[in-house]
Amino acid sequence: MKDDATFHDARLQELAQRLGTRAAERLDVERTAQAVVARLREQARAPARPSVWSQPAWLKIAAALVVVAGAGVVARGVWPARPGAAAPVETVDLSDMSAPQLRELLRSVEQPGAPEPVSSQDVGLEDLSPAQLRALLASLETET
Amino acid sequence: MPPAEPVAAVPSPTDAALIAAWQGGDEQAAAELVRRHARALARFLAGAGAPEADLDDVVQETFIRAFRAVATFRGQCRFRTWLLTIGGNVLKDAHRRAKRSRVVPLGDDLRSTDGDPHERAVAAEAEGRLGEGLQQLPRLQREVFLLRAQQGLEYEEIAAALGTTPGAARVHYHHAVRRLKDCLK
Numbered sequence: 491m492k493d494d495a496t497f498h499d500a501r502l503q504e505l506a507q508r509l510g511t512r513a514a515e516r517l518d519v520e521r522t523a524q525a526v527v528a529r530l531r532e533q534a535r536a537p538a539r540p541s542v543w544s545q546p547a548w549l550k551i552a553a554a555l556v557v558v559a560g561a562g563v564v565a566r567g568v569w570p571a572r573p574g575a576a577a578p579v580e581t582v583d584l585s586d587m588s589a590p591q592l593r594e595l596l597r598s599v600e601q602p603g604a605p606e607p608v609s610s611q612d613v614g615l616e617d618l619s620p621a622q623l624r625a626l627l628a629s630l631e632t633e634t
Numbered sequence: 635m636p637p638a639e640p641v642a643a644v645p646s647p648t649d650a651a652l653i654a655a656w657q658g659g660d661e662q663a664a665a666e667l668v669r670r671h672a673r674a675l676a677r678f679l680a681g682a683g684a685p686e687a688d689l690d691d692v693v694q695e696t697f698i699r700a701f702r703a704v705a706t707f708r709g710q711c712r713f714r715t716w717l718l719t720i721g722g723n724v725l726k727d728a729h730r731r732a733k734r735s736r737v738v739p740l741g742d743d744l745r746s747t748d749g750d751p752h753e754r755a756v757a758a759e760a761e762g763r764l765g766e767g768l769q770q771l772p773r774l775q776r777e778v779f780l781l782r783a784q785q786g787l788e789y790e791e792i793a794a795a796l797g798t799t800p801g802a803a804r805v806h807y808h809h810a811v812r813r814l815k816d817c818l819k
Contacts, residue, residue, distance in 0.1 A: 502814060505764045506783035510680030513689055517676045522690060523668035526697045527661050533698075 596628060649713040653704055668697055671714050674785065678718045681780050683769050684725055692728055696721040711794040715787060719795045722777050760818065767817030771810055778803050779810035 618626065647655070647663075649670070655663035676693050684692045700707075700720050707716055768776050774796065781792045782803075789800040789807075796803065 499811070499815065501760075502764075502811065502818065503783060505760055505818075506681070506779070509761060509764060509768075509780075509784055510677040513680035513684075513686045514673045514676035516686070517672060517690060517693065519669055519672045522672050522693055522697075523665040525690075526668050526694050526701075527665050529694065529698055530664060530701055531661065533702075 596624070650709070653707070653713065656701065657704065664697075664701055667713070671717055672697075674714060675717055675721050678780055678785060679721050679725055681765070681768065681784050682722060682725055682776060683765065684728070688728065692721070692724055695728075696724045699724060711791050715781070715785075715791055715795040718781065718785065719777070722773070726773065763817055764814060767814045770817070771813060774798075775806045775810040775813075778806040779814070782807050783811075 652663040652667050672693055675696060676689055679692050680689060700717050778792055781787045789803045793800045793803045
């Protein structure tokens with residue numbers, strides 16, 4: 491520090507070294523130490539549980555999904571669907587349906603006012619959704 | 635009977651050893667670190683503008699934050715220097731909260747009741763002007779000045795703690811000294 495010309499300003503140095511000394515001397519160090527230990531113990535007993543979304547990795551993943559979804563929406567707006575392209579077929583997973591729902595579905599197929607059963611000659615079986623397959627099966631059973 | 639071997643003085647554990655012990659669950663290691671550094675931290679905080687009434691709270695909060703983040707301390711500087719920089723952050727947050735709640739703390743000389751009032755006022759005057767001058771400095775200049783002039787640290791140590799270069803720390807210090815000299819004229 492001796493090479494530091496400005497540090498030879500004795501008055502400033504003396505004042506700086508005295509600054510805060512009286513306040514620091516009045517600090518009860520032992521009491522502070524015990525208080526810090528008590529607070530640390532308290533915090534250890536009740537550890538904070540950060541939510542999943544407060545973790546950076548999850549935030550990054552969520553942000554990436556939002557970007558991808560947003561890009562998809564924009565792309566659909568920019569490039570309209572091709573004229574020949576088939577509309578997406580809405581399928582129903584029978585395994586997700588409850589027993590009452592399945593019974594209701596079968597009843598609706600068997601009712602006279604129900605839509606025309608699908609004929610096996612119209613389409614390939616691989617094109618049918620599970621619900622359509624179920625309806626087809628029911629119509630075959632009524633024919634026999 | 636052979637002469638008794640001289641009892642070797644037990645060296646006090648280093649800060650690094652105490653930190654490791656605390657991380658292993660030793661509460662007394664944490665208490666020892668507080669005992670070792672609390673007064674220097676309090677001096678630094680008081681010099682940086684912490685009101686004396688809040689000093690104990692700010693010191694405690696600084697240690698709590700330091701122990702919580704101790705895994706991020708890589709020994710780039712001494713533990714005490716790292717602690718002082720955390721204290722600077724805690725003080726900044728406390729000032730922000732105080733501004734919001736519009737609490738105006740009394741000065742040391744007005745609150746203190748011990749000693750001769752006239753002597754106390756004379757002794758506090760120059761210190762008070764330096765304190766006021768420090769409050770007008772940008773934070774980095776203030777902290778570099780205190781770390782250098784009050785705590786006696788080298789520029790390399792200050793730079794490592796504040797994430798800057800020794801040259802930049804030197805420049806901050808010189809700017810601070812120039813402005814503080816103007817305050818004391």
